[in-house]
Amino acid sequence: MRRKLLGVLALSVSSVALSMPAVAQEVPAPQAEDAPITEDTVVVTGSRIGGRTIAESPVPIDVIGGDQLANSGQTETNKVLNQLVPSFNFPQPSLTDGTDSLRPATLRGLAPDQTLVLLNGKRRHQAALLNLNGSVGRGSGAVDLNEIPPIAIDRIEVLRDGASSQYGSDAIAGVINIQLSKRVGVSGSVTFGQYRTTQSGVNEVLGVSNTNGVPNVLTNNGGANDVLQLNYGDEVERHDGDTLTLATRLGLPIGEGGYFTFSAQFRDRDPTQRSGADPRRQYQNTTADFAKELAIDRFNHGYGDGKAIDYNVIVNAGYDVGANAELYAFGTYGIRDGIGAGFFRRPNDARNRNWAASTTTFVPYYADGFLPKIQSQIEDVSGAVGVRTDVAGFKADLSVVYGSNQLDYQTIDSFNVSLGGVDSPRRFDAGGIAFGQTVVNLDLSRKVDVGFLSSLGFAVGGEYRNENFKIRPGNTASYIGGQYTRNGAAPGAQVFPGFQPANATDVSRNSYAGYVELDAEVNDMLTVQGAGRYEHYSDFGDTWNGKVAARFEPVDGIAIRGSVSTGFRAPSLAQQFFTTTSTNNTVINSVPTLIDIVTVPATSRVALALGGKQLEPEKALNFAGGVTLNPFTGFSLTADYYNIRIKDRVTLTENLTGTAVVNLLTGAGINGVTSARFFVNGVDTRTQGVDVIGTYRLPEFGVGRFVLTAGYNYNTTKIINRAVLPNPLLQGSPLFGRQESFRLTDSQPRTKLNLSADWDLGPIGATVRANRFGTVWTAVNGALTAPLGTVAGDFKLTPKWVTDVEVRVHPIKEVTLAVGADNVFDTYPDRLPTGGATGAPGFTPNSYFLPYSQLSPFGFNGRFLYGRVAFQF
Secondary structure (H helix, E strand, O other), X not given: OXXXXXXXXXXXXXXXXXXXXXXXXXXXXXXXXXXXXXXXXXXXXXXXXXXXXXXXXXXXXEEEEHXXXXXXXXXXXXXXXXXXOOOEEOOOOOOOHHHHOOOOOEEOOOOHHHEEEEEXXXXXXXXXXXXXXXXXOXXXXXXXXXXXXXXXXXXXXXXXXXXXXXXXXXXXOEEEEEEEOOOOEEEEEEEEEEEEEEEEEEEEEEEEOEEOOEEOEEEOOOOOOOEEOEEXXXXXXXXXXXXXXXXXXXXXXXXXXXXXXXXXXXXXXXOOOOXXXXXXXXXXXXXXXXXXXXXXXXXXXXXXXXXXXXXXXEEXXXXXXXXXXXXXXXXXXXXXXXXXXXXXXXXOOHHHEOOOOOOOOOOEOOOOOEOOEEEXXXXXXXXXXEEEXXXXXXXXXXXXXXXXXXXXXXXXXXXXXXXXXXXXXXOEEEEEEEEXXXXXXEEEEEEEOOOOOOEEEEEEEEEEEEEEXXXXXXXXXXXXXXXXXXXXXXXXXXXXXXXXXXXXXXXXXXXXXXXXXXXXXXXXXXXXEEXXXXXXXXXXXXXXXXXXXXXXXXXXXEEEEEEEEEEEEOOOHHHHHOOXXXXXXXXXXXXXXXXXXXXXOOOOHHHHHHOOOOOOOEEEEEEEEEEEEOOOOOEEEEEEEEEEEEEEEEEEOOOEEOHHHHHHHHHOOOOOEEEEEOEEEEEEEEEEEEEEEEEEEOOOOOOOEEEEEEEEEEEEEEEEEEOOOOOHHHOOOOOOOHHHHHHHHHOOOOXXXXXXXXXXXXXXEEEEEEEEEOOEEEOOOOOOOOOOOOOEOEEEEOOEEEEEEEEEEOOOOOEEEEEEEEOOOOOOOOOOOOOOOOOOOOOOXXXXXXXXXXXXXXXXXXXXXEEEXXXXX
């Protein structure tokens, strides 16, 4: 169905662009795409009345040009933005289920879904995935920016200010507006790279220390979980993660002022392996297994980037109709096939027992253990069509945008222990999730002559939005508890049990909005902006939001600016209706019993019995103020303070369990459920910080063109209020525990510094970028009042510098050859302490084989070397 829709989109855009002639008219010439980004660059984000430059904006806006995106070994848009924008954070977690294939990014330390993403100025749909595991942004969704490859992008405008009164839900941290390329001509690139790295703190294994063939035990944990004494060598060298990217763009002129641009990218990324050696006993503690214990490969976990293959196609078209109208259309289509690993199941693991072979003696199903994996297929499609024209003195823009994201799960190389080795497949259809969005928008704007003002811009508009969220159940074998559950076997496919029929979901909602904006240039020194928006949602009701911003330039080149705004984020359909069931086997009164641990909607019977209720929108109050300096040609400096207070942030509760929970559920007529979690309006937070951005384009002095850029972000978030469950019996159960609290406030860098230098001299050029990532904390559960670092298991990731270098040469004007290294000095995050009885307090033996925190703001893959051949005609 979706592939047919893609065909319809492509055919409609192509036929319209190629068959209808354009009528010539006099229009202002757009800025050339290869023109450098300066303070005089006109931006389209931050105001619905056009014509304002970066320097004139009353709110901070960063503009990243297409050349900056291209001059990198990374071909994922999120990774490039992480190198360029100081308030942007893109960790690269592993062992986080579907999040391995669709990683979230954040702005200003807030949640991924608190930043609005626009494509060509139109609201982009979110991904279907809800991040539920231990990553940054747990409990939230995100827009998948990697569906828009760099070759399709003209520039990216990052508005660092609250903008819900202008754009609606989600624009609390700011707005990322991706402008697609309209460039005429043919261009393309071939990029190949590989990680060539030495893992910091991870050593090769020379063998297992033994006495006459009997493995020596370092830590006695009761046989199967013993930690053995390994003999280590030098640090591990890795040559992996081979990544091939093929990208192309074709731009055609259509009549006078029309355009048709087709872009495509293929990316094939091999997995990386950054696990450490697993010293735990792998086989049974028997003489027959000692020889295998000494010989097994102990780098058996898959920790790092998973395998990923991406196909992306983007179309962007527009043409003139009549004397003063433009018909435009754009669309995107992408497929990502990703594979992410789970935890390795050792040969002696109870989850590897083949009960069908014997119910009295342990017989492994996989003789040497197994590494179950989640294979994700993500299909993302979007199409927009609209018309811009003049109506009764107004510039009018009417558009319709549809977008959807579907994620289907396969659990592979796995096993349903409860079915036994005879009946269990090794591959399971675990079901899937999908999100769809349709937006109809009408914008009207005009400039009005008012005698006492230099100029006055007026904009008004309306918007309709419809959203849909679905959960598709998996096949029976993926979730069922088979005949061996009576023996204590765990049901469902290992690593990712399928969605059950009871989890099937198909829900929708709609919203209507009206908004107004006034932009006034009072005189040459003072600009004032005001905006207001009313929105009605079918599920939770009404919301009103407003904004006032101003810029005052008392001296040419020196200005102060500031804004006050309210904002909101509507709880997503996934947060309201996501449901999944994990069935565990436990023993009650000496009888093996299946119990359900459920994630349920906030308004379900289970949640209501425990105190859940309809989710309310998050409400934000933003204060911002700063200064801008443009004292001489080529130099600009901005410094902005922000303070964002968010009330009723939507969070996922802890697993609520215990006798009080069971009694409440039983009293409500709900049996067989002993643990539950759901989304609540859980905390109020205050985020504040400072952004400083400086750029200097050195004057020509005979050795080429130099552009120096520096960016700094300081950011801190505090929880200032917490919700509690209304039932007195659950007052002692924290809704949002210590680990998740500090994940919200301290899992992203407190500071980030970007430094870059770009140099071009005729046929040669170079780029150097250095990023300093500040302190990040990982925390464990404990008393909510316990400060960071006071509970055993807390760990501080110290600040690190990561440096990227690229050198380019143009053998002819149209061809570029480039080589480079990202993370040229092979920097790694601090290694986690190894735990267990003989290790660091609070840490487990998992730290042996999972050596780095997934909260590392620059990942943990090490040095990446690459080469690129590009052409442009």
